[in-house]
Amino acid sequence: MNDKPFPESLIAPGHGACAGCGCILAMRHALEALGKNVIISMATGCMEVVTTPYPETSWRVPWIHVAFENAAAVASGVSAALKSLGRKEVKSVAIAGDGGTADIGLQALSGMVERGDNVLYICYDNEGYMNTGIQRSGLTPFGAWTTTTPIGKVKRGENRQKKNLPAIIAAHGAPYVATASVAYPVDFMNKLKKAAAIEGPTYVHVLAPCTPGWRIDNSKTIEVARLAVLTGSWILYEIENGKMNVTFKPPKRRPVTDYLKIQGRFKHLSDAEISEIQKMVDDQCKHFGIE
């Protein structure tokens, strides 16, 4: 592939990500922030599959994939090895999707944080098992259509709110926990740099739209991601040594319907259901001190 358009990128073009993929953007921003002195341990998922079909790879940094549920444990092992071999300059980074983090990988992640391992863990959250064809995960939002939360006569989409994963990790006593969005790359990269500089377990959770999974146009990735923040559906904050700080407050919060109506996965929602979601968002914003 001709990679001249991106000479500086540590993730090479030519990968198989969908047009408009929010997750591969997150990967590029992450490597831009972290630089080349990293070892990436990645869970099974979209980003793993699209970047490494043998014998090709998009990664210009050392990278390892082992299984779905153990990116955190593998990264812990990498970190222990680096320590034992006296390689202080290299950072162990784990990357997994929402399923690999909040569901099947939660035990390994909990262990990694609780032990205080020197690992930066990045969760790219596209709100479902998109690699297997859009199934519901623990981070699928309320009301969303997926293939396992179909719109039927008696059940209408996902009936539970997202698991509050950053809070769970913060409750472990992690020195740094942050949320981010691909629509706010500078905020995202600053948080990654901060997290990487801390010796200990740190966690950055980035919301990254999936165009086929969210049923959005390829050109709308950033717009949708930004609307998530501007409506208060997704809040950008960091928790540093237990102290919470909202890093971006939407100047005038827009109604949640602006975020919902642009996505095919919410198109079935009735006015009553949208009002219900608006109330959930209002409660969440209140908790974070956002008007």
Place this chain on the structure above:
Amino acid sequence: MKGWHNETDRRCRDSRAGQRGEEQDRELAGLQADHRRRKVHGVRPLLDILPRASDPQGQTGESRLRLLQGLRHLRQRVSISRDNDGFGGEKMKKMLTGNEAAAIAAKLARVNVISAYPITPQTVVVEKLSEFVADGELDAEFMKVESEHSALSACVGAAATGARTFTATSSQGLMYMAEMLFIASGMRLPIVMANANRAISAPLSIWCDQQDSISVRDCGWIQLYCENNQEIMDTIIQAFRVAESLSLPVMVCYDGFILSHTVEPVDVPEQKDVDEFLPHFKPQYSLDPEKPVTMGSMGVPEYYEEIKCIQQEAMHAAKDKLVKVDAEFGKKFGRRYKLLERYHSDDADVVLLTMGSLSSSVKEIVDRYRERGEKVGLVKVRSFRPFPAEELIDAIGHAKAVAVLEKNISFGSAGALFLDTAASFVNVKKAPLMLDFICGLGGRDVEALQIREAIRAAARAAESGEVRKAVRWLGLREKLVGLRT
């Protein structure tokens, strides 16, 4: 609620054999456990069986054979003559359990990263290594992970980064690692694992058999089975050499409790000698920002099969490597084990085939037969993966009948050692008759009477030239299952 526990215990639905009525099950559970009370393995019976010289009648007490499982070499190694051999005296041996031997071996190998989760009967390995690290005797990272799955995942990450990596587990822990076992070998990472062989639930059992490691025999790890604690020590040191030279993981298996918790005299090698034998780990590929590589990528159909074939070739090459490393070890430390051990088997009409500590018991019985001039022998299989097919054909091909004694079963088929041995002869014109004896499951003792029973059955087959029932059970309480063996 009085008597609730008894009521529950007696239902014991797990032990149902085939389709049985509740009435039959109740009857079964009501039967006495019928075990002879286990004696504390005290010093007195040991003294009785130790020096053969003090026992001119040769009555070494087969009734106490249980004590000899794994202890056999005690008699050979701690003899008065060896202690004063006129060559400056033999080095002082340490009294160690199998678990301690495993931990010390990992320490002598100067492992960089240990990642393990405690499980009976492996626990002492984890505790010992923690102590070594805590006392500064071993400069390693000890990862106290939250599960066996993460234990092996972390080993994979550490090994890929270029660290010498060790873990230990048993039974359910090995089952929980199953997914990672295949990945570790597929990624060609030279991790060494100690596995204290223990039965698999259900019913829950903490006691010894070899079902755990046998059940993962296809996972691409080299599997070596140890007969005694010295062999555990030596095999783990050898294992790192073999693993790192072939980029293959090695599982060192030893019988839970029978070896893991039994104290034996072990010659602990000197650190400088181990350092000479086992140089620093220099991986061909590792995760390093200076030279980025991608590991664990997706194997598309155009490549997957070739990658698996290369893995199989490496496993075949491991046979040669095991022999060479063992020979080199022998030169340096004076002990050799090979892929399999032939014990009075070269001229034997009836050969027994075993793995692990049971080999010691069988050797005792073989001695008895030999004293009477009967041509009975033993072949102990040490390397189960790679399977020494050619070596076995050479070692037992001449025999009239072979009796396999094994602590595992592939349900709906037979024992794994029997199956592989039989398969080894598939294109050989003259093969011995073969019988399979499933025994010692879930900690059941394999006693002298039973070993003799197997030998008699094999001798009958050798005489008549036919095997009426190829797969049988030894030491089974027939009443319990309503079967005739």
